[in-house]
Amino acid sequence: MAATGEIRRSYWRRNQRALAPWLFIAPGAFMFVIYVVIPIFRSVTISFYKWDGMGPKVWIGLSNYAELWGDPAFVVSLKNNFIWLLLYLLAVPAGLFMAIFLNQTVRGIRVYKSLFFFPFVISQVVVGLMFSWFYAPGFGLFYKLTQMLSGTGIAILADERFATYGIIAAGLWPQIAYCMILYLTGLNNVSPDQIEAARLDGAKGWKMLWYVIIPQLRPATFIAAVVTVIGALRSFDLVSIMTQGGPYGSTRVLSYYMYETALSEYGYRMGYGAAIAVVLFLIMMLFISGFIWKMYRDETER
Amino acid sequence: MFPRPIAQVSPIARFSYKLALPVVLVLWLLPFLGVAVTSLKPAADLAQGNYFGWPSHLAFGNYADVFRNxxxxxxxxxxxxxxxxxxxxxxxxxxxxxxxxxxxxxxxxxxxxxxxxxxxxxxxxxxxxxxxxxxxxxxxxxxxxxxxxxxxxxxxxxxxxxxxxxxxxxxxxxxxxxxxxxxxxxxxxxxxxxxxxxxxxxxxxxxxxxxxxxxxxxxxxxxxxxxxxxxxxxxxxxxxxxxxxxxxxxxxxxxxxxxxxxxxxxxxxxxxxxxxxxxxx
Missing domain, CATH: 1.10.3720.10 (MetI-like)
Incomplete structure (x- = not known):
């Protein structure tokens, strides 16, 4: 017995550097495969079936995808997702200007920075409620403001022309704070020598910003753009809280519409919901693969 | 440092910067401040249409109500x-x-x-x-x-x-x-x-x-x-x-x-x- 124990120990001793990484990876990888990797493939499979979540699945091939094209609710959701994506990206320059505004050393500036940042820490549910109050028809601050300016108040969230933009504005609030903090860290690391050199060459203001500062902020800009794109495509909480997709479905986005078809009173159409999720996934993949490609280049360059 | 440190610019600019900071902050946090003030308003204030002014008294009871009910x-x-x-x-x-x-x-x-x-x-x-x-x-x-x-x-x-x-x-x-x-x-x-x-x-x-x-x-x-x-x-x-x-x-x-x-x-x-x-x- 002692001998086998000895052999086993020496086997471990000899091979521990080959075995250790797998041991360390195993528990986390197990969970990740079960809850993330396999579900991605299962979703793709489910999207080829008609399924109510409980009963038998019926193979219907590409019918779910074919149905998507003729489904006006899907088209509206897709269009809204692009509006989200486009307008959400405004958070990147807005965050940059806010960071520049705050990148000073006056008394109390650290408190200012954290207060400017803190919308990001608040749950989107609460952000949604805050903006609902802000927009509330009749007494909301924003409603009163439009009433003062144009004579008639605009109930943003009840008006299908504006509702999506109202929700996006709510989403931009924490997102700008996030980009701001990324840029504040970036600005901290801009080389002072280069700025001095550029100043001696007579660069200032916009020229300085464009030719000297922004190029040095590349890493911050990259991260800010990545998290903003992901945030825009994932948007669900605000739509659910503020309008539930209404009025008349005009504020639906893919993630919300997917939830509606698969899990709400509109019926448990798991297959159709999965098909919507796959479309969203493919859009996201375009961005993720670009991100991974850049990381891969950075890793192999080193 | 970018932008130019405020200590190096004219006193007027410095003063207006220090003035601008709190103003911008209040505007930025307006949705939050609105909700924070509303949470301290007695229900009667809202019924009377006092949505923006100060609460007639600080109704911490709202918080108690939330927990109780x-x-x-x-x-x-x-x-x-x-x-x-x-x-x-x-x-x-x-x-x-x-x-x-x-x-x-x-x-x-x-x-x-x-x-x-x-x-x-x-x-x-x-x-x-x-x-x-x-x-x-x-x-x-x-x-x-x-x-x-x-x-x-x-x-x-x-x-x-x-x-x-x-x-x-x-x-x-x-x-x-x-x-x-x-x-x-x-x-x-x-x-x-x-x-x-x-x-x-x-x-x-x-x-x-x-x-x-x-x-x-x-x-x-x-x-x-x-x-x-x-x-x-x-x-x-x-x-x-x-x-x-x-x-x-x-x-x-x-x-x-x-x-x-x-x-x-x-x-x-x-x-x-x-x-x-x-x-x-």
Whole structure:
């Protein structure tokens, strides 16, 4: 017995550097495969079936995808997702200007920075409620403001022309704070020598910003753009809280519409919901693969 | 420094900057301030149309009402029950994976790393139907365990990205020196690397706490009812019940937002260090 124990120990001793990484990876990888990797493939499979979540699945091939094209609710959701994506990206320059505004050393500036940042820490549910109050028809601050300016108040969230933009504005609030903090860290690391050199060459203001500062902020800009794109495509909480997709479905986005078809009173159409999720996934993949490609280049360059 | 330090510009510009700071701050936080003030208004104020002015008196009773007449205390407890195990689980798992991916050269190292990174950016929605189905089959639907297990798994992706890059930045000589001494790999992890990871662990813990506390999507997909739902989902339900009782909605919102906000102000340095990792080279 002692001998086998000895052999086993020496086997471990000899091979521990080959075995250790797998041991360390195993528990986390197990969970990740079960809850993330396999579900991605299962979703793709489910999207080829008609399924109510409980009963038998019926193979219907590409019918779910074919149905998507003729489904006006899907088209509206897709269009809204692009509006989200486009307008959400405004958070990147807005965050940059806010960071520049705050990148000073006056008394109390650290408190200012954290207060400017803190919308990001608040749950989107609460952000949604805050903006609902802000927009509330009749007494909301924003409603009163439009009433003062144009004579008639605009109930943003009840008006299908504006509702999506109202929700996006709510989403931009924490997102700008996030980009701001990324840029504040970036600005901290801009080389002072280069700025001095550029100043001696007579660069200032916009020229300085464009030719000297922004190029040095590349890493911050990259991260800010990545998290903003992901945030825009994932948007669900605000739509659910503020309008539930209404009025008349005009504020639906893919993630919300997917939830509606698969899990709400509109019926448990798991297959159709999965098909919507796959479309969203493919859009996201375009961005993720670009991100991974850049990381891969950075890793192999080193 | 960019922009030019305010100390070097004219006194007028300096003065107007100092004046602009609080003004911009108030405008920026207007939605929050509005709700904070509303949460302290007696219901009578709102009934009389006093939506913007100061409350006629500070009605802290709104907060008492929220706790007394709604299960919000229960929702908050649920949030803690989901959030704390998730933080511990995800950080522990990712410490180990991060160590393995940063320290060892083996086949598929980069591939495994990129699978974790990619999984982290996947839209949740593609996981929704299968994860809900899996949770149902495991008998964990509408349980705190079911929700926490999913969160641990999903957050492991993000945490791994973070931990691996952090460990990679530690000096490799430390590990080499320990190996020369004949220290086993597990001891290297436990006695050499783990103590150095404290700042990363702190930063990640605060971040994951905030993410999970604020999660709403999975809370609605995997739980239902006040016995299991965390406060984000609970607040949505309460909002439906408190139609037009804005003083209650506001007080509830503030209560629900508090824990991560306090956490942020208490551990700001770690929080920002975690968030901005990668924003500088």
């Amino acid at each position: 709604s299960p919000i205390a229960h929702y908050i407890l649920n949030s803690f029950k989901v959030t704390i195990p998730t933080v511990i689980g995800a950080v522990a798992l990712s410490c180990m994976i991060g160590f393995a991916l940063a320290v060892y050269n083996f086949r598929f190292n980069l591939l495994i790393f990129f699978i974790f990174v990619a999984g982290n950016f996947v839209p949740f929605q593609i996981l929704m139907v299968p994860v809900r189905d899996l949770t149902l089959k495991l008998g964990l639907y509408n349980t705190i365990t079911g929700l926490a297990l999913f969160h641990i798994s999903f957050q492991t992706g993000f945490c791994t990205l973070f931990m691996r890059n952090f460990i990679k930045s530690l000096p490799p000589e430390l590990i080499e020196a320990a190996r020369v001494e004949g220290v086993t790999e597990i001891q290297i992890f436990w006695h050499v690397v783990l103590p150095l990871m404290r700042p990363a662990i702190a930063a990640l813990s605060v971040l994951v706490f905030t993410f999970i506390w604020n999660d709403y999507f999975w809370a609605t997909v995997l739980t239902t009812g006040p016995n299991t739902q965390p406060v984000t989902a609970g607040l949505y339900t309460l909002n439906g019940q408190w139609v037009a009782a804005w003083q209650l909605v506001s007080a509830g919102s503030i209560v629900a937002a508090m824990p991560p906000v306090l956490m942020f102000f208490a551990m700001q340095r770690h929080f920002i260090a975690g968030l901005t990792l990668g924003a500088v080279k």
